[in-house]
Amino acid sequence: MISKLTKTILPVLLLMTITQISFAQSGKENPITTAVPFLRLAADARTGGMGDVGVATNPDANSMFYNGSKTAFNDAQYGIGLTYTPWLSELDVKNLYQISLSSFYKLNDKEAISFGVRNFSLGTFTFTDNIGQETGSYKPTDIAVEAGYSRKLSTKMGVGISLRYIGSKLANTSTNANYKSGSAVAADISTFYMNDKGWNFGAAITNLGSKINYGGADNYIPANLALGAAYNKKFNEENKISFALDVNKLMVPTPPDPSDAAKVAAYENKGVVSSWFSSFGDAPDGFSEEIKEFQLGLGTEYTYKDQFSLRAGYFTESKLKGNRNYLTVGAGVQYKVAGLNFSYLVPTGNNTNTNALKNTIRLSLLFDFNNATSSK
Numbered sequence: 001m002i003s004k005l006t007k008t009i010l011p012v013l014l015l016m017t018i019t020q021i022s023f024a025q026s027g028k029e030n031p032i033t034t035a036v037p038f039l040r041l042a043a044d045a046r047t048g049g050m051g052d053v054g055v056a057t058n059p060d061a062n063s064m065f066y067n068g069s070k071t072a073f074n075d076a077q078y079g080i081g082l083t084y085t086p087w088l089s090e091l092d093v094k095n096l097y098q099i100s101l102s103s104f105y106k107l108n109d110k111e112a113i114s115f116g117v118r119n120f121s122l123g124t125f126t127f128t129d130n131i132g133q134e135t136g137s138y139k140p141t142d143i144a145v146e147a148g149y150s151r152k153l154s155t156k157m158g159v160g161i162s163l164r165y166i167g168s169k170l171a172n173t174s175t176n177a178n179y180k181s182g183s184a185v186a187a188d189i190s191t192f193y194m195n196d197k198g199w200n201f202g203a204a205i206t207n208l209g210s211k212i213n214y215g216g217a218d219n220y221i222p223a224n225l226a227l228g229a230a231y232n233k234k235f236n237e238e239n240k241i242s243f244a245l246d247v248n249k250l251m252v253p254t255p256p257d258p259s260d261a262a263k264v265a266a267y268e269n270k271g272v273v274s275s276w277f278s279s280f281g282d283a284p285d286g287f288s289e290e291i292k293e294f295q296l297g298l299g300t301e302y303t304y305k306d307q308f309s310l311r312a313g314y315f316t317e318s319k320l321k322g323n324r325n326y327l328t329v330g331a332g333v334q335y336k337v338a339g340l341n342f343s344y345l346v347p348t349g350n351n352t353n354t355n356a357l358k359n360t361i362r363l364s365l366l367f368d369f370n371n372a373t374s375s376k
Contacts, residue, residue, distance in 0.1 A: 028285075028320055029319075029320045030254065030255055030283075030284070030289070030320060030321070031255075031320070031321050031322045032250050032252050032253075032254055032255065032293065032321065032322075033255065034219065034220045034221055034222040034250070034252055035168065035182065035184075035211075035212045035214075035219040035220065035221055036142050036144075036166055036168055036182075036184075036212065036221055036222065037222060038098060038118065038120035038142050038144075039118070039144060039166070039206075039207055039221070039222050040222050040224065041085075041098060041120075042054070042343075042362075043062060043065040043066075043083060043098075043100040043102070043118060044062040044065070044081060044083045044100060044102075044341070044362075044364045045083060045330060045332075045341035045342050045343040045362040045363055045364035046060065046062070046301075046309075046311065046330065046332060046341045046343070046364060047062065047065075047066065048085075048328060048330065048343035048345070048362045049299075049311035049312070049313065049328050049329060049330015049331070049332075049341070049342070049343035049344075050244060050297075050299025050300065050301060050311050050312070050313040050328065050330065051246075051297040051298050051299040051312075051313020051314045051315045051327075051328050052246070052297045052299075052313070052315050052328070053228065053230075053244040053245065053246045053297040053298065053299035053313055054066030054067065054228075054246065055067045055202040055203070055204055055226045055227065055228025055246050056192070056200040056201055056202035056228035056229050056230040056244060056245075056246070057200070057228075057230050057242065057244050057299070057301070058070075058200070058230070058232065058242065059071060059073045059074045059192075060074065060079070060081070060366060060368075061074075061079035061080055061081035061102050061103065061104055061366050061367070061368070062081045062083070062100070062102045062364075062366075063104070063114075064102055064104065064114040064116050064146065064148045064160075064162060065100070065102065065116065065118075066204065066226070067160070067190045067192055067202045067203075067204045067226070067228070068114060068148040068149075068150050068160035068161065068162045068188055068190050068204070069150045069158045069159050069160030069190040069191050069192040069202070069204075070150070070158070070160075070190075070192045070202065071104045071112040071113075071114050071148065071150040071160060072106065072110065072111060072112040072150040072151055072152045072158045072160070073152070073158060073192065073194070074104060074106065074112065074368075075368070076106075076368035076369060076370065077105070077106050077369060077370035078103070078104060078105040078106065078368075078369050078370065079103065079104055079366065079367055079368040079369065080101075080102070080103045080366070080367045081100070081101070081102040081103070081364060081365065081366050081367075082099075082100070082101055082102075082364065082365045083098075083099065083100040083101075083362065083363065083364040083365075084097065084098075084099055084362070084363050084364075085097060085098040085099075085100075085357070085360070085362045085363075086360055086361075087356045087357065087360065088123075088356050094123070094124055095121050095123050095124050095139055096121060096122065096123040097120075097121055098118065098119065098120045098121070099118070099119045099121075100116070100117070100118045100119075101116060101117045101118075102114065102115075102116040103115050103116070109152075110151055110152045111149070111150070111151050111152075112149075112150050112151075113147070113148065113149055113150075114147065114148040114149075114150070114162070115146070115147050115148075116144075116145075116146045116147075116148075117143070117144070117145050117146075118143065118144045118146075119141065119142070119143045120141065120142040120143070121139060121140075121141050122139075122140040122141060122142070122170070123139070123140070124137050124138070124139050125137060125138045125139070125140065125171075125172075138171065138172040140169055140170045140171065141168075141169055142166070142167070142168045142169075143166070143167045143168075144164055144165070144166050144167075145164070145165045145167075146162055146163065146164040146165070147162065147163055148160055148161065148162035148163070148188070149161055149162075150190075156193060156194055156195060157191070157192065157193045157194075158191065158192050158193075159189075159190065159191050159192075160188070160189070160190045160191070160192075161187065161188065161189055161190075162187060162188040162190075162206075163185070163186075163187050164185065164186045164187065164188070164207070164209070165183070165184075165185055166182075166183060166184045166185070166186060166209070166212065166221065167181065167182070167183050168181065168182040168183070168212060168214070169181045169182075170182075170214065178215050178216075179214055179215045180213075180214060180215045181214075182212040182213055182214045182219075183212065184209050184210045184211065184212040184221050185209050185210055186206075186207045186208055186209025186210070186221060186223075187208050187209060188204060188205065188206040188207070188208070189204070189205050189208070190202065190203065190204035190205070190206075191203050191204075198231055198232040198233055198234075199229065199230070199231055199232075200228075200229065200230040200231075200232065200244075201228070201229050201230075202226075202227070202228040202229075202230075203225075203226065203227050203228070204225075204226045205223070205224070205225050205226075205251070206223070206224050206226065207221050207222050207223045207224055208223050208251075208276065209221055209223070209272070210272060211272060217268050218268065220252045220253070220272075220275065222250060222252065223250065223251040223252055223275075223276055223279075224248055224249070224250055224251060225248070225249045225251055226246060226247070226248045227246070227247045228244065228245065228246040228247070229244070229245050230242055230243065230244035230245070231243050231244075238304060238305050239302075239303075239304060240302075240303050241300065241301065241302045241303070242300065242301045243298075243299070243300050244297075244298070244299045244300070244301075245296075245297070245298055245299075246296070246297040246299075247294055247295070247296055247297075248294065248295040248296075248297070249279075249280070249293060249294050249295070250279065250293065251275070251276040251279045251280075252275065252279055253267055253270055253275050253278060253279055253282055254279070254282050254283045254284065254289070254290075254293070255267060256284060257284060289320075292318035292320055292321050293318070293321055294317075295315070295316070295317040295324075296315070296316050296317070297313065297314070297315045297316075298313055298314045298315075299311065299312070299313035299314075299328075300312055300313065306334060307333065307334050307335065308331075308332070308333055308334075309330075309331060309332040309333075309334075309341075310330075310331050311328075311329065311330035311331065311332070311343070312327070312328065312329050312330070313327070313328040313329075314326070314327050314328070314348075315328070319349070319350070323349070323350070324355070325347070325348045325349040326345050326346060326347045326348055326355060326357075327345075327346040327348055328343055328344065328345050328346070329343065329344050329346070330342060330343035330344065334366075337367055337368055337369055338365070338366070338367055339364075339365070339366035339367070339368070340363070340364070340365060340366075341363070341364040341366065342361050342362060342363050342364070343361070343362045344360070344361055344362075345357040345358065345360060345362075346358075
């Protein structure tokens with residue numbers, strides 16, 4: 001029974017969306033925690049193979065998850081993307097995965113709409129009575145349903161806006177009267193610019209929305225500022241390469257020392273809008289801690305004949321703010337309207353055994369239809 005309970009409860013403990021604010025024994029580790037952290041995960045294999053870089057890369061059907069303004073710059077008139085990401089595959093855990101579905105449609109050469117769904121299944125809880133007999137099971141799940149609109153302001157620049165509904169069910173409400181399913185609404189605003197010298201630039205503020213409540217205190221969702229740049233080099237008609245960089249900063253307050261009740265209460269009761277602005281200067285240790293809250297992603301993509309792609313990347317964040325550090329590799333193949341991408345993650349540093357995506361292959365299918373004349 002203990003082994004089975006470990007397999008079912010451990011994934012949720014690792015991915016728990018409501019975590020207690022705590023400091024390490026050193027008193028310096030202070031990661032920012034939020035509800036529904038799946039919204040921060042790479043939602044497709046191309047991005048996952050490039051160090052989670054997606055703000056300024058060339059657009060595709062999954063652009064809405066990173067920078068919705070890129071959608072209007074797609075060459076195809078409409079497209080669909082589908083991604084499957086298993087989690088904690090080394091533990092042989094069932095029902096622990098993320099599925100992402102994205103789509104877009106260009107209304108004309110300047111405007112596009114998009115629609116997406118992300119579903120994150122957090123495994124299976126097995127319940128037992130006081131003598132160890134199984135009494136049932138429950139499958140927690142998070143979901144985000146989103147729609148967006150993007151428009152070109154010129155042949156080189158565009159803007160976008162997205163709206164998102166977030167639903168989160170972490171426990172069985174019929175067996176826990178003190179718990180309720182959580183929900184929130186949020187919006188993204190973004191911009192994208194590309195010039196004639198091969199440079200792309202992008203900015204996106206995502207998950208600007210309400211807090212989420214599970215029956216107790218209100219919890220922040222992962223509002224985020226992302227800035228990106230990419231350089232595209234075309235050697236000839238068959239060979240091209242791109243390099244990309246993303247910088248991310250959570251627009252969520254930094255947790256205070258939990259021993260200070262007044263500061264904890266102020267943290268929990270801070271208004272949503274004020275929390276976005278205060279997040280850039282509220283770290284307890286000042287600027288030296290604030291700068292550690294920025295995350296960096298680097299990625300590169302080589303493409304041959306617009307049919308075969310090889311990708312690599314690196315993602316890093318401070319060991320005091322989550323300590324996610326990993327290399328990524330990926331590849332893709334495109335045949336007519338259909339494409340297949342995969343990515344693989346290799347943890348680095350001192351957390352090589354704790355990354356939930358270790359030894360996991362993320363797979364994506366892409367379909368682009370009715371190629372339109374590009375205005376790039």
